[in-house]
Amino acid sequence: MTPATPSPPTFNRVAMIGIGLINGSLAKVLKRDGLADEIVACSRREETLTRARDLGIADRTTTDPAEAVIGADLVVIGTPTGAAGTVAEAIASTLDRRAIITDVGSIKSKVIDDVLPHLPFRGRFVPGHPVAGTENSGPDAAFDTLFVGRHCILTPIAETDPDALATVRALWEAAGSRVEIMTPAHHDQVLAITSHLPHLIAYTIVGTVADLEDHLQTEVLRYSAGGFTDFTRIAGSDPVMWRDIFLHNKEAVLEMLGRFSEDLSALQRAIRWGDGETLETLFTRTRAIRRGVIAEGQAYQRRAAVSDRRLDED
Numbered sequence: 001m002t003p004a005t006p007s008p009p010t011f012n013r014v015a016m017i018g019i020g021l022i023n024g025s026l027a028k029v030l031k032r033d034g035l036a037d038e039i040v041a042c043s044r045r046e047e048t049l050t051r052a053r054d055l056g057i058a059d060r061t062t063t064d065p066a067e068a069v070i071g072a073d074l075v076v077i078g079t080p081t082g083a084a085g086t087v088a089e090a091i092a093s094t095l096d097r098r099a100i101i102t103d104v105g106s107i108k109s110k111v112i113d114d115v116l117p118h119l120p121f122r123g124r125f126v127p128g129h130p131v132a133g134t135e136n137s138g139p140d141a142a143f144d145t146l147f148v149g150r151h152c153i154l155t156p157i158a159e160t161d162p163d164a165l166a167t168v169r170a171l172w173e174a175a176g177s178r179v180e181i182m183t184p185a186h187h188d189q190v191l192a193i194t195s196h197l198p199h200l201i202a203y204t205i206v207g208t209v210a211d212l213e214d215h216l217q218t219e220v221l222r223y224s225a226g227g228f229t230d231f232t233r234i235a236g237s238d239p240v241m242w243r244d245i246f247l248h249n250k251e252a253v254l255e256m257l258g259r260f261s262e263d264l265s266a267l268q269r270a271i272r273w274g275d276g277e278t279l280e281t282l283f284t285r286t287r288a289i290r291r292g293v294i295a296e297g298q299a300y301q302r303r304a305a306v307s308d309r310r311l312d313e314d
Contacts, residue, residue: 008174009167011036015068017087018078019043019052019061020238021133022104024142026076027057029175032144042068052139065090072096074171077103077115082244085114092118100164102126106191106241108155108184110248116157123161126168129153129187130177131195135236148176155184192252197260199242200253202235 014030016023019041030036041058042065043049049061062068069075069091077087084103095101101124105111108127119125132150134141152172156165169179182190246253270278 007170008033008035009170010034011072011074013038013040013072014074014076015072016041016058016076016078017065017068017091019048019058019139020078020137021141021146022130023076023078024052024055024057024139025132025144025146026104026130026175027052028142028144029147031057033174035171035174036074040068040072048139055139055142057139057142066094069096069099070094072099074167075099075101077101077105080238080241080244081105081107081111081248084111085118088115088118092120095120097121098124100124100126100167102128102168104128104130106195106245107249108153108187112155112157112184122157122159124164125157126160126164127155127157127184128168128172129155129191130172130175131191132177133237135233137238137241145176147172150177151180152177153180153182153187155182155187157184188249188252189255192249192256196245196249196253197256199235199237200246200257201260202233203242206235 014036041052052058130152
C-alpha cells in the first residue's frame with residue numbers, strides 16, 4: 001500500500017509581500033491548482049503591481065503591507081532580506097492571529113532575528129527558503145514549474161506551531177519541492193558554500209573582465225565560451241538581494257571564502273610548479289563529485305515519476 005500523500009493546503013486569502021520571481025512563481029502555483037481564493041500582492045512600485053495584475057497572478061494589489069495582510073491566512077514575505085524586519089513591523093497590527101507567516105529569503109538567522117520581535121503570534125512564523133531561481137527578477141520572470149524537483153528548506157523556530165509547519169511544508173510539496181528541515185544556523189552555513197560563494201565568485205569574475213583594457217575586454221566578450229557564459233550567468237541576479245545576502249550572512253560567507261582562498265592558493269602553487277599530478281587528482285575528484293550531484297537529481301526525478309504513477313493507479 002502506497003502511503004497517502006497529504007492534500008495540498010487551501011487558503012482564503014494569501015498576501016504576497018513582494019511579487020518578484022519567487023513569490024510570483026508561487027502565486028502562479030496557487031492560481032493553477034486553485035489553492036487560494038484570493039491573492040493580494042504588495043510592492044513599493046506601482047508598475048510592478050500593474051504587471052502582476054496584467055499577468056493574472058494577483059487579484060488585488062496595494063503598496064501598503066498593513067493593508068495587504070488584512071484577512072490573510074497566509075503571508076509570504078518575498079522582499080530582499082534586509083527589508084524583512086521592516087515588513088514585519090508594518091504588518092504586525094493588522095495580522096490575523098490565525099495567519100501563518102513565512103518567507104522565501106536566502107538567509108535565515110538574520111531574517112528571524114529581524115522579523116520575530118515584531119510578530120504578535122510567534123508560533124505562526126515558519127521561516128523558509130525555496131532553493132530555486134534564475135538570474136531574472138520581477139513578476140514577468142515567474143513561472144509555475146520553478147520549484148519542481150528543487151529543495152525547499154524550512155527552519156522552524158522553537159515556538160513554531162507544528163500545524164503551521166505542516167501547512168507550509170504541504171504547500172511547497174504541492175509546488176513540487178523536496179522539503180528539508182534545518183536549523184537556521186546550519187542552513188546559512190550550507191547556503192554560504194552552495195549558493196552565496198558561487199555568486200560572489202561570478203560577480204568577481206565579471207568585475208575582473210570589466211577592469212580589463214578596452215581592446216582585451218572586447219575580445220573576451222566576443223569570444224566568451226560556454227564555460228564563461230554559463231558560470232557568470234548568475235552575476236546577472238538582483239543586486240539589491242545579493243547585497244543584503246552578503247551583508248547579513250557575512251560570518252558564514254567569510255568562513256567559506258577563507259576555505260576557498262586556501263584551496264585556490266594550493267591550486268595556484270600546483271600550476272606555478274608544474275605539479276600536474278596534483279591538478280589531475282583534484283580534477284578527477286571534483287568530476288566525480290559533480291557527476292554525483294547530477295545523478296542524485298536524476299534519481300529524484302525518477303522516484304518522483306514512479307510516485308506520481310502509483311498515485312494515478314491508486
